[in-house]
Amino acid sequence: MDPTQFQYVIRHGKKLDFHEFSNEMASRTFNYPRLSEAKFPQLSDHMHKIYKIMQGKPLDKLTDSMMINLQHVFKWKFSQATDWKTEKMYQFCCSIMFEASFMTLYGRDPVADGRKVISEMREKFTKFDAKFPYLVINIPIALLGDTKNIREELIHFFMPTKMDKWHDQAEVIRARKDILEQYDMLRDHDKAAHHFAFLWASVGNTIPATFWALYYLVRHPEALAAVRDEIDHLLQSTGQKKRPEYGIHITREQLDSLVLLGSAINESLRLCSASMNIRVVQEDFLLELEDDQSVSLRKGDFVALYPPALHKDPEVFEDPEEYKYDRFVEEGKEKTTFYKKGKKLKNFLMPFGSGSTICPGRFFAVNEIKQFLALILIHMDMELIDFKPIGQDNSRSGLGILLPNADVAFRFKLREFSD
Numbered sequence: 001m002d003p004t005q006f007q008y009v010i011r012h013g014k015k016l017d018f019h020e021f022s023n024e025m026a027s028r029t030f031n032y033p034r035l036s037e038a039k040f041p042q043l044s045d046h047m048h049k050i051y052k053i054m055q056g057k058p059l060d061k062l063t064d065s066m067m068i069n070l071q072h073v074f075k076w077k078f079s080q081a082t083d084w085k086t087e088k089m090y091q092f093c094c095s096i097m098f099e100a101s102f103m104t105l106y107g108r109d110p111v112a113d114g115r116k117v118i119s120e121m122r123e124k125f126t127k128f129d130a131k132f133p134y135l136v137i138n139i140p141i142a143l144l145g146d147t148k149n150i151r152e153e154l155i156h157f158f159m160p161t162k163m164d165k166w167h168d169q170a171e172v173i174r175a176r177k178d179i180l181e182q183y184d185m186l187r188d189h190d191k192a193a194h195h196f197a198f199l200w201a202s203v204g205n206t207i208p209a210t211f212w213a214l215y216y217l218v219r220h221p222e223a224l225a226a227v228r229d230e231i232d233h234l235l236q237s238t239g240q241k242k243r244p245e246y247g248i249h250i251t252r253e254q255l256d257s258l259v260l261l262g263s264a265i266n267e268s269l270r271l272c273s274a275s276m277n278i279r280v281v282q283e284d285f286l287l288e289l290e291d292d293q294s295v296s297l298r299k300g301d302f303v304a305l306y307p308p309a310l311h312k313d314p315e316v317f318e319d320p321e322e323y324k325y326d327r328f329v330e331e332g333k334e335k336t337t338f339y340k341k342g343k344k345l346k347n348f349l350m351p352f353g354s355g356s357t358i359c360p361g362r363f364f365a366v367n368e369i370k371q372f373l374a375l376i377l378i379h380m381d382m383e384l385i386d387f388k389p390i391g392q393d394n395s396r397s398g399l400g401i402l403l404p405n406a407d408v409a410f411r412f413k414l415r416e417f418s419d
């Protein structure tokens with residue numbers, strides 16, 4: 001619970017291992033065999049090596065593709081919004097982000113009606129996701145209504161014979177497919193279940209994170225105006241027009257330069273993320289902490305860091321319950337200095353986990369949310385219809401981004417432009 005000590009846990013990536021816990025939990029939840037080294041030598045290692053395709057320069061392609069797919073999905077929404085249109089905000093974010101992320105990662109079947117297939121999958125995904133916290137805590141799936149059938153149907157979307165037909169798959173998905181193909185011990189069903197697990201990782205947290213980022217901006221018009229101004233300046237400086245028919249192009253580097261937008265996203269992540277970092281002790285040892293303190297750990301013990309307590313700590317974040325969109329900006333740059341007990345914190349915002357197992361999709365996730373928000377702020381005027389503040393559904397506390405406890409109605413309309 002003391003963030004000044006987190007670094008002493010995080011640096012012991014080998015003795016305090018995440019995968020022993022996550023492998024067991026994921027194989028049970030997504031229904032594939034455990035990735036034991038004896039049965040599937042180096043499979044886990046190979047999978048981790050390809051995650052670098054989602055970072056740095058290789059991320060450019062994924063980011064560009066997401067921008068094209070988002071505009072493709074938004075086009076349909078924009079065409080309906082010449083006058084005010086009302087929708088539920090979570091539902092809105094979910095349909096757009098699911099479809100655009102899915103096409104960016106997995107591509108599409110050129111023959112089938114892609115939109116229909118993806119929307120069927122989204123409906124099933126939402127039902128599965130609602131039961132996800134129960135599966136993680138080991139409630140037998142047989143007690144969870146239709147969840148077992150729904151999971152099977154979702155897995156079947158990813159059977160190799162189906163996936164082979166999809167065009168424009170992202171490099172990271174193709175690389176995962178190639179690795180899984182090398183293991184004869186894996187049945188087609190197991191390979192499909194691995195792809196389904198990756199789908200969950202890629203949208204399960206991103207969708208609620210997108211919702212909160214949009215919700216807080218629409219709820220705080222001064223924040224929305226400041227962030228929109230930053231984006232408008234970028235468009236002006238790159239000579240781009242704002243009408244939806246022209247299309248917008250924002251590079252990965254330009255997204256990085258949008259510090260106010262980045263800060264607004266970080267602030268919503270601070271308020272809505274509840275990922276617990278769990279580690280299993282691999283051998284008896286003395287964990288040395290600061291100021292000559294230490295803890296004696298036994299093989300098999302669990303160690304958990306609980307970042308939500310840090311995220312709401314008034315000593316680190318003044319008025320922690322308040323949304324301050326520019327909390328993570330200082331002198332026009334990203335603010336990275338936060339203190340506890342007079343000490344500068346190495347880890348002050350941890351929605352993506354920590355250390356060697358930190359989420360490999362974190363840069364892509366933040367870019368996707370930035371792209372979604374940039375497009376909607378450029379093209380739409382938005383207002384809340386329900387003003388009653390909504391709360392958080394705590395059922396997935398410890399597991400990632402919390403969902404809202406109710407959906408919220410908002411209305412949107414295409415902005416009017418003179419250019």
Ligand code: HEM
Pocket residue numbers: 018022198201202203205206209273275276277278351352353354355357358359360361362364365400401
């Ligand atoms: C793992 C959070 C988006 C792929 C994780 C972990 C967290 C996390 C907390 C566990 C790390 C640990 O405990 O050390 C999030 C959040 C996201 C997000 C909050 C969005 C806001 C994504 C996206 C992708 C992705 C977009 C892929 C496109 C993964 C994968 C793992 C993972 C593959 C497992 C890594 C491993 O096996 O070591 N994520 N994630 N995530 N995430 Fe994300």
